[in-house]
Amino acid sequence: xxxxxxxxxxxxxxxxxxxxxxxxxxxxxxxxxxxxxxxxxxxxxxxxxxxxxxxxxxxxxxxxxxxxxxxxxxxxxxxxxxxxxxxxxxxxxxxxxxxxxxxxxxxxxxxxxxxxxxxxxxxxxxxxxxxxxxxxxxxxxxxxxxxxxxxxxxxxxxxxxxxxxxxxxxxxxxxxxxxxxxxxxxxxxxxxxxxxxxxxxxxxxxxxxxxxxxxxxxxxxxxxxxxxxxxxxxxxxxxxxxxxxxxxxxxxxxxxxxxxxxxxxxxxxxxxxxxxxxxxxxxxxxxxxxxxxxxxxxxxxxxxxxxxxxxxxx
Amino acid sequence: xxxxxxxxxxxxxxxxxxxxxxxxxxxxxxxxxxxxxxxxxxxxxxxxxxxxxxxxxxxxxxxxxxxxxxxxxxxxxxxxxxxxxxxxxxxxxxxxxxxxxxxxxxxxxxxxxxxxxxxxxxxxxxxxxxxxxxxxxxxxxxxxxxxxxxxxxxxxxxxxxxxxxxxxxxxxxxxxxxxxxxxxxxxxxxxxxxxxxxxxxxxxxxxxxxxxxxxxxxxxxxxxxxxxxxxxxxxxxxxxxxxxxxxxxxxxxxxxxxxxxxxxxxxxxxxxxxxxxxxxxxxxxxxxxxxxxxxxxxxxxxxxxxxxxxxxxxxxxxx
Numbered sequence: 001x002x003x004x005x006x007x008x009x010x011x012x013x014x015x016x017x018x019x020x021x022x023x024x025x026x027x028x029x030x031x032x033x034x035x036x037x038x039x040x041x042x043x044x045x046x047x048x049x050x051x052x053x054x055x056x057x058x059x060x061x062x063x064x065x066x067x068x069x070x071x072x073x074x075x076x077x078x079x080x081x082x083x084x085x086x087x088x089x090x091x092x093x094x095x096x097x098x099x100x101x102x103x104x105x106x107x108x109x110x111x112x113x114x115x116x117x118x119x120x121x122x123x124x125x126x127x128x129x130x131x132x133x134x135x136x137x138x139x140x141x142x143x144x145x146x147x148x149x150x151x152x153x154x155x156x157x158x159x160x161x162x163x164x165x166x167x168x169x170x171x172x173x174x175x176x177x178x179x180x181x182x183x184x185x186x187x188x189x190x191x192x193x194x195x196x197x198x199x200x201x202x203x204x205x206x207x208x209x210x211x212x213x214x215x216x217x218x219x220x221x222x223x224x225x226x227x228x229x230x231x232x233x234x235x236x237x238x239x240x241x242x243x244x245x246x247x248x249x250x251x252x253x254x255x256x257x258x259x260x261x262x263x264x265x266x267x268x269x270x271x272x273x274x275x276x277x278x279x280x281x282x283x284x285x286x287x288x289x290x291x292x293x294x295x296x297x298x299x300x301x302x303x304x305x306x307x308x309x310x311x312x313x314x
Numbered sequence: 315x316x317x318x319x320x321x322x323x324x325x326x327x328x329x330x331x332x333x334x335x336x337x338x339x340x341x342x343x344x345x346x347x348x349x350x351x352x353x354x355x356x357x358x359x360x361x362x363x364x365x366x367x368x369x370x371x372x373x374x375x376x377x378x379x380x381x382x383x384x385x386x387x388x389x390x391x392x393x394x395x396x397x398x399x400x401x402x403x404x405x406x407x408x409x410x411x412x413x414x415x416x417x418x419x420x421x422x423x424x425x426x427x428x429x430x431x432x433x434x435x436x437x438x439x440x441x442x443x444x445x446x447x448x449x450x451x452x453x454x455x456x457x458x459x460x461x462x463x464x465x466x467x468x469x470x471x472x473x474x475x476x477x478x479x480x481x482x483x484x485x486x487x488x489x490x491x492x493x494x495x496x497x498x499x500x501x502x503x504x505x506x507x508x509x510x511x512x513x514x515x516x517x518x519x520x521x522x523x524x525x526x527x528x529x530x531x532x533x534x535x536x537x538x539x540x541x542x543x544x545x546x547x548x549x550x551x552x553x554x555x556x557x558x559x560x561x562x563x564x565x566x567x568x569x570x571x572x573x574x575x576x577x578x579x580x581x582x583x584x585x586x587x588x589x590x591x592x593x594x595x596x597x598x599x600x601x602x603x604x605x606x607x608x609x610x611x612x613x614x615x616x617x618x619x620x621x622x623x624x625x626x627x628x629x630x631x632x633x
Contacts, residue, residue, distance in 0.1 A: 129449035133390070134625060136456055137618050140558065144614025151607045241460070294468045301461040308454060309442075 002255045002262050009254065009269035016277035024284050042172035043279060045184045046237045047247070047271035052191050053229035054244030055251070055260070055267050059202045060219050061131075064252070065307050067244040071135030073113060073230045074239040075142035080108040081235075082149040099179045102235060110227040114220070139241075169279050169292050172236055180232045187228040188268075194222065195260040202258055240293060242300025247271040249303055319571050320582055327585045330592040334365040337596050339604045359492045367495040368487055368595050368609075369588040370502050371554050376587025377505040377580065378546040379561020380568075381539045382433070384519035384576075386440050388451040389569070390625075392562035393433065393547045396455030399556045400462035401432025402548040403482045407466060411473060422497065422552050429544035429551075432462060437540075485555035486608035487595055497553055501546040505584065508542045512577040515539060519574075557610045559617025560587055566624050590616070 020040060025032045054067045068074070084105060085093050093101060116138075191198075197218050200208045208215045233240075251267035274296070282292045336342055338361060346353040375394070382393045393399060405428030409421040436458055443450050463483075470479040508515065517525045518535050525532050550556070564587040572579040591609060594616060598607040 129447060129453055130625060133449055133453055133456075134622065136453070137621050137625070140614055141618035141622075144611050144618060147611050148607060148615060151605075151611065152602060291468075291471060294464055294471065298461060298464040298468070301457055301464060305454065305457050305461070308450065308457075309439075 002257050005254055006262065006266055006269070009266055009273070012273045013269050013276070016273045016280065020276045020280040023280060038174060038177065039172065039279075040276065041181065042177055042236055043169060043275045044272050045177070045181055046169070046233045047275040048188055048268040049184050049229040049233040050240065050244045051247045051251070051267035051271035052188050052264055053226045053233070054248045055263055056191055056198070056222050056226050056229075058248060059198050059260070060222050062202070062204060063131075064249070065245070065304065066132060066135070067242075067248070068226055068230050069239060069241045069244055070132065070139070070304075072139035072142055073109070073227070074234040074241075075139045075146070076112055077105060077109050077231055077234040078239060079142045079146045079149070080105050080112075082146045082153070083108075086149050086153050098173075098175050102176065102179055102231070105235070106228065106231040109231050110224055113227045113230075114223055169237060169275065176235055180236055183228060184232045187225050187232065188264075190221075190225050191229075191260075191264060194218070194225075195264065198222070198260040199258065202260075238293075241297060242304055243271070243274075243296050244300075245307075246296065246300040246303050247274060249307065250274075316572050316578075323582055323585050323589065327589040327592070330589050330596065331365055331369060334368060334592050334596055335361045337599050360490075363492045363495055364487055364490045365592075367490045367498055367554065368592050370495075370498040371485070371487075371550055371557065372560060372588035372591030373584035374498075374501040374505045374546045374587075375550060375557060375560040375591070376564040376583045377508050378543045379587075380565040380576065380580065380583055381508055381515060382543050382561065383565055384515050385433075385437060385536065385539045385543070386451060386455075387445075387519060387521060388440070388448055389566060390449065390452035390562065391440075391455055392452075392559065393543050394556045394558050394561060395459050396433070396452070397436045397459040397462050398429050398433040398543060398547045399483075399551055400459050400466060402426070402429040402544070402551040403479060403556075404428055404432070404462060404466050404469075405548065406482060406552050407469060407475060407479065410475065410478065411469075418497075418552075422548060425552055426541075426544045426548040429548045430540055433540055433543060437536075481555055482551050483556050483610075484608050485550070485557035485610035485613075486598075486606070487554060488606045488608075490554075495553060497549055501549040504542045504545045507538075509577075509580050511535070511538065512580050516574065516576040519576075555608075555610060557591065557613050559613055559621060560591060563617050563620040563624065564590060567620075 017040060021033065021036050025036075050069075057068045057071075058064055058066055084101065088096075096104075197213060200211055200213050201215070201218060201222070203211070205215055208218075247267050247270045250270045251263055254270070255262045255266045257263065275292070278292045278296065282295075335357065336344060340356060342353050342356065342361075347357060378393050382396070382398070383389055383391050386396070402425045405425035406421055408428070409416060409424045413420070436455060439454060439458065440451055443454065466479055467476070470476045514530060514535050517528055517530050518532070518539065520528075522532055525535070565583055568579050568583045568586065572582055591613065594612040595609045598609050598612045601607055
C-alpha cells in the first residue's frame with residue numbers, strides 16, 4: 001500500500017520535472033535543456049539533501065518538530081564560510097580550489113556539529129522545548145556572529161562570501177554543483193545503507209541498545225551524514241529554516257510508516273516535487289515576483305506552529 | 315544585596331553614558347568643550363542626541379520586556395521576537411505603501427496599532443497553551459514572529475522596499491542626530507506610565523483570577539500594558555530598528571538579583587537596559603573604527619549568549 005503511494009509521489013515528481021523543463025520554452029532546445037537541466041539538477045540535489053537530513057535528524061532526536069536548520073546547522077555553516085574569508089582574506093579564499101574550500105567548511109561544520117549537538121542532544125534529551133529553544137537561539141547567535149564578521153571584512157572581500165542570508169533557488173554556482181552532486185549522492189547512499197539501523201534507532205535509545213545496536217556509534221555516523229547533507233544544501237541554496245520540516249511532515253502524512261526504506265524516498269520525492277513545481281510556478285506564472293524561498297518558509301512556519309500546538313493537546 | 319547592586323548599576327550606567335559622549339569618528343576630549351565652539355556644536359548635534367537615543371531605547375525596551383513577560387506570564391517572552399516588532403514593521407510598511415504622504419506621527423500611530431493587534435493575537439494564542447510547559451510560549455512566539463516577518467519580507471520584496479525593512483529590523487544608532495530621534499521621548503513617557511502603574515502590573519502578573527479577586531480591573535490593565543508595549547516597540551522600530559534580546563535578558567537578570575517587586579526593580583531594569591545597549595553601541599563604534607557595526611548585531615551576539623546562560627544556569631533557590 002505504502003509502496004504504491006511512493007509510485008504516485010514519483011509520478012508527481014516526474015510531472016513537475018516535465019513542466020519545469022518544457023513550459024514556456026522557446027527557441028534553441030539545446031540551450032534551454034542545458035540551462036534548465038543544470039538548475040533542475042541543483043534543485044533536486046538541494047531538496048534531497050534537505051529532506052534526508054531532516055528525516056535523519058528527527059530520527060536520532062526522536063522528535064517530529066526538530067530539523068537541522070531549526071537547530072542552527074545552516075547558520076553555523078554560513079558562519080564558517082564568513083569566518084574562513086575573515087581568517088584567510090578574500091584573496092586567499094578565492095585562491096583555494098572551490099572543492100578544498102567546501103571541504104574545509106564541511107569539516108568545520110562536522111566538528112562543531114558533533115561537539116555542540118552531540119553533547120546537547122545527550123544532555124537535554126528529555127526536555128524537548130528547551131532543546132528547540134536552544135537551537136533557535138544558537139541560530140540567532142550564529143547569524144549575528146556572521147553579520148558581525150561580514151562587517152569586519154572588507155566590502156570587496158565581502159563579495160566573496162557568496163551565499164547571502166537569503167535563500168535562493170534561482171541561481172546556482174555551477175562550479176560548486178560539480179562537488180555537491182557526488183557528495184549529496186554519497187550522503188544519501190550512506191543514509192540508505194543505514195536504513196535498517198535507523199528503524200531501530202527510531203525505537204528509542206534504550207530499545208536500540210537492547211536490540212544490540214551500538215547506539216553511540218550509530219548516532220555519530222548519522223550526525224556526520226547530516227552535517228554533510230546540510231553543508232551541500234546550504235552551500236548551494238542558502239539557509240531554509242522550515243522547508244525540511246514541511247517535507248518531513250508531508251512524508252509522514254503520506255506513507256504513514258516508520259520504516260526508513262519508505263520515509264527517506266518519500267520525503268525526498270515530496271521535497272523535489274515541491275521545489276521543482278514551486279520553482280516552475282514562480283518562474284512562469286508569477287514571473288519571479290514572489291521568491292519561492294519566502295513562500296516555502298511561510299508555509300513551513302505554519303506547519304511548525306500547528307505541529308507544536310497540536311502536540312500540546314495530545 | 316540590593317543596595318550595592320543598585321548603586322553599582324547606576325554608577326556603571328553614568329560612566330557608560332559619559333563614555334558614549336566622547337567616542338566617535340572625531341577625537342574629542344572633555345576639556346575641549348570649554349574652549350572649542352565646534353566641539354560644543356558636535357556635542358549638541360550628534361553626540362548628545364545619540365547618547366540620549368541609546369539610553370531611551372535601551373531603557374524602554376527593557377521596560378517593554380518586563381511588561382510583556384507579565385502579560386504573557388512567561389519569563390522567556392520578548393516583544394521583539396514574539397511578533398510585536400514584526401507587526402510594527404508590517405504597520406509602517408503598509409503606511410509607507412498606502413499613505414506615503416502622511417506625516418510621520420500618523421505612520422507611527424498606525425505602526426503602534428498593528429503592533430497592538432499583533433501582540434493581542436499572540437496573547438490569545440498563549441492563553442490556549444498549557445501552563446505546565448513554560449518553554450512552549452517563547453517557542454510559539456518565535457515562530458509567530460517569523461511568520462509575520464516572512465509576510466513583511468514578501469510584501470517588501472514585491473514593492474521594492476526591502477531596504478527599508480532591513481533598516482527597521484536591524485537596530486542602529488549611526489543615523490541619530492538632533493531632530494531625528496525626539497519621538498523616542500514618547501516611548502520614554504510610556505515607560506514612565508508603566509512605572510506609575512507598576513504595582514498593578516505586578517498584580518496582573520499573578521493571573522486573571524488573582525488580580526480580579528484583588529480588585530483589579532483586569533481587562534483595562536491588560537489593554538494598558540499592551541498599549542505601553544506596542545508604543546515603545548513601534549517607536550523603536552521606526553526610529554532606530556529592532557534590537558533583539560534587550561527586553562528578554564535584562565528583566566531576567568533583574569529578577570534574579572532583586573526579585574519581582576516591580577515598583578522597586580523597574581528603575582534598575584531601565585538603567586541596566588540602557589547600560590547594556592550603551593556597551594554594545596560603544597563596542598560597535600570602537601571595533602571597526604572609524605566605521606560602525608550596528609548595535610542590533612552586537613547585541614544579537616551578547617544577548618544570545620546571556621540568554622543561553624539564563625536557560626541553562628540554575629535559578630538561585632531564594633529570591
